[in-house]
Amino acid sequence: MCPQGLGTWGSRAMVITGSAIAKASEILIDKMRKIAAKVLEVSEKDIVFEGGKFYPKGVPSSALTIADIATYAYVATGVIPGGDIEKGLQAIYTYEPPNTVRFDEDGKGNFAVNYSNATHAAVVKVDTETGRVEILKYVVVDDCGVAVNPLIVDGQINGGVCQGIGAALFEEVLYDENGQPLNPSFMDYIVPTIAEMPTDFVVEHIETPSPTTPLGVKGVGESGNVASLPAVANAVMNAIGKECRILPLTPKRVLWIIEGKEVV
């Protein structure tokens, strides 16, 4: 669907691809409007596009669906009165975010089109004898602008928080003194499973449309993971009343912090 892009980093998928799709869709709608006008033998400006259907103003009963128009565009071009239309339904639009700051001579730039927001709160229980941290409750309120697909937004937040909990409590690449990795597979590199996720997990959304993108979207990829590290770490600090300056907060580290030992 998207012929060329730089990837999905930086919460950019919906912002860049989504905007390009929105703009390309406008071109396609114009194309379809032309076909609908010819088939229905009315002027192009009198065609209404609503709810996925094209019809002459005031006559919704003679509406053509997108599928109908696609049939004319691909296989039945010969039967269109007045013939002569552009075959097929394709459109390409290259979206260049308006406020991108390209690399300067120092190699600095800013590719963020806009910024999404999320606030996280974690309630944790720390076992002060073993150092184990259990997350009892977790709440996220995010603002990704217009939520195009709310289910996917929920999924992004869920997955992002899981990743953040992994970074806050479990995930760490360990090396010995010769630089040999000590946990090079998922047998030893610990990522959280569903059993480590909070059972009480609330996600709420605020939708403040972005003024800088055609769809009003802001992106959501980083709203789940960025704030979850400080949320979990601050909750642990609050629970034990001591500063934690190192992640992940493994049981051993938490116990040593509680006991005032040096932590590495």
Added chain:
Amino acid sequence: MRPAPFNYVAVHSIEEAVRYLSLYPGSKILAGGQSLIPLMKLRLVRPEYVIDVNGLITLSYIRASPTGLSIGALTRHAQVASYKTAERGLQCLIDSASVLADPQVRNRGTIGGSIAHADPAADYLPSLLVLNAEVDAVGPRGSRTIKIGELIKGPFETGLSGNEVITEVRCPKPPDGSSSAYLKLSKRLQDFAIVGVAALIVADKDKCLEARIGIGGAVTKPVRAYGAEALLADTRLGQSQIEKAAEKASEAISPVSNPHASAEYTTKMAKVMTKRVLMKAYEGLRKGSGAS
């Protein structure tokens, strides 16, 4: 990674399995496959034959008798975990099976396979140690019985010869007035134990007649903490006595540092988990006497 090439045979009797093991040294028994298959995929094990015993369904059973509990070697962890008994002394075994790995492993893995694999972090071993369990193994010259404490020699090392197959595990009936429990500490819920401790207490009201403590995890081999047990025998049970015993118990283990637990942390956790499991067994005792 994929395993190195191997031959596969599904046997119809224990004798046939023993015959294959004798004919092709270095071959392995496939029961639940939850340890063997990962080891083969890492090519730490390269058996000439994988000898599948899953067809020997008569080796899957849990039978209670007046002398104790007999468990067929092919019994899955999930079956042990869901076993119902009024005998509180056996609770540690059920606890072990219930917290072992994850549901998928519990549905496939077998008690015989776990014992034969002899992972020092295996959840069964501390419980089998405090239950004074015995294991039957069949070899070319017939069957013999081995005490669990003598069977487990070291990390992944047993006293079985290469052509012996475990057929049954027996736990003698715990003394009257027993209560037991098993608790583990692991990095994630489903991980191997950093420390797993089983405790069995035999008591007459609050007077402890006998205590047994078994500790496994990130150690060279699971052991009984006899010194700590002696501190509890013939004493009045209570928090302070239990804490003293837990301190002593942590001296019994030989911890092995791994990337996730230093020897210092493991030793400390042996104390914490011993205290907790003794308290749990003690509470089970009080519930037991309250019910009768």
